[in-house]
Amino acid sequence: MSPKKTLPALAIGAVLALTVGFAAHAAMHANLPKAIRLQATKLGQVYATSSGMTVYEFKKDVPHSHKSTCYGECATLWPPVAAPAGFKSMKPWGIAVRKGSEKQLTYQGYPLYTWIKDKQPGDVTGQGVKGVWRVAKPGKTQISWTAKS
Structure with a gap:
């Protein structure tokens, strides 16, 4: 040739x-839920709320159980990400029903949270806190629980 x-x-x-x-x-x-978007950060592309605030997974939540273990002071520091009204589960996204019937968005079975110390879109200051919080990232490749931002 x-x-x-x-x-x-x-x-x-x-x-x-x-x-x-x-x-x-x-x-x-x-199939991103309306409440979630991709956000560029120093850790790469992560999931964030529609306002750009990074969402996190909590190691103490049992994967694929769709149940939150973060209540009280934990939920004050790590506010749960509410599932959008009328949202229907569509893998890898789902719903955890919290105490009081509040619906929390999940990703790959992990309930999602924001971190009150993140102040602007793209902040990832919650990554690695106490070795049990990590950013929620697209795909199967996850940042370790203990990696600091």
Whole structure:
């Protein structure tokens, strides 16, 4: 094959690869609940509330149980992320029913929280607090519980 014929084939292959990659990325995020968006941070892309505040998972919550163990002072410091009105579970997103029938949004079975010390969109100061809090990130690759921001 001549170099003149190879170059267009490579260009077409690159465009197809980018298109497929973009489509896969878009599909992964197409089912984000209305209360959640992606937010760029120094830890990479993380999930955040619609106002841009980073959401976190709590190690003491049992994965896939859709039950919160954060109440009282814990919930004051780490406010639960409310599930949007009318939200229906759609993997990996779900609902934890808290005491008092409040509905809390979950990601991969972990109830989600914000952190009162995060002051502006993109802050990730809750990452690694007491070794039991971590940012919620897209996909299966998670930051360890103890990694500091």
